[in-house]
Amino acid sequence: MNTTTETQFFARLARITREKGLDTTPGPVEDMPRPELPGHPAYHHTQRVNAALTKFERMTPPRYLTASTEHSRVCDWADQVAADVTQAPSLMLWGGTGTGKTHAAFGAVRRIALTGPTRFGFLATTFPDLYAALRPGASGDQERERLMRRVLSVPVLLLDDLGTTKSSPWTEETTYRIVNHRYNRMLPVILTSNEPPAALPELMGDRIASRLIEMTTRVEMTGADRRLTR
Ligand SMILES: Nc1ncnc2c1ncn2[C@@H]1O[C@H](COP(=O)(O)OP(=O)(O)O)[C@@H](O)[C@H]1O
Numbered sequence: 001m002n003t004t005t006e007t008q009f010f011a012r013l014a015r016i017t018r019e020k021g022l023d024t025t026p027g028p029v030e031d032m033p034r035p036e037l038p039g040h041p042a043y044h045h046t047q048r049v050n051a052a053l054t055k056f057e058r059m060t061p062p063r064y065l066t067a068s069t070e071h072s073r074v075c076d077w078a079d080q081v082a083a084d085v086t087q088a089p090s091l092m093l094w095g096g097t098g099t100g101k102t103h104a105a106f107g108a109v110r111r112i113a114l115t116g117p118t119r120f121g122f123l124a125t126t127f128p129d130l131y132a133a134l135r136p137g138a139s140g141d142q143e144r145e146r147l148m149r150r151v152l153s154v155p156v157l158l159l160d161d162l163g164t165t166k167s168s169p170w171t172e173e174t175t176y177r178i179v180n181h182r183y184n185r186m187l188p189v190i191l192t193s194n195e196p197p198a199a200l201p202e203l204m205g206d207r208i209a210s211r212l213i214e215m216t217t218r219v220e221m222t223g224a225d226r227r228l229t230r
């Protein structure tokens, strides 16, 4: 339509609507979708929470699926990771058997998942299981390399039970590769151990201990063995 025809068209339209007594006052425009529909921020938040929880559940043993932590320093750490995974330190939970280290570790990761992070990846294992899976001959070279790549680069890594395996040059080198890689890239690790931080140099060697001390927030878990006091 050229401009003259357009003007004539709208003038005619206005006359007709006036003659028919139609109300042409513009009403409110509903351009915000409802919370349960795509396009609404709440919808996308729920999608992210569900995706993160699915990944959490895939990695988590049944005993710790609903773990939550009330420990304020552990909660603070999880909130730091949720706010910016590239700026958060690693976390070391240490203390006696049954004080709730593994529970708090999974609880912290669940807390992160529940914030609906934009990028969430999680791998959980114990040191003994990890060494067993990475040992030459445990599986095909490609499979072991794939596992190592994930351990090195997954956004959140949980390594349970540090210091329970008898150390050897191979375990020390493997641990060094993992710790050094994640230290350099500032990728968070959650470690649990029955041993106090002061025992790290003797347990892991100075190169690993020094990096772990710098990169972790250390939280002592105290109290009785929960398994015996139910
Ligand atoms: N805060 C908690 N609330 C409820 N149960 C807990 C809590 N912390 C630990 N538990 C339970 O106590 C037991 C021992 O905890 P766990 O984390 O496995 O101990 P640790 O790893 O220190 O040896 C587990 O059955 C765990 O589910």
Ligand SMILES: [Mg+2]
Pocket: 101, 102, 103, 160, 161, 192
């Ligand atoms: Mg444990």
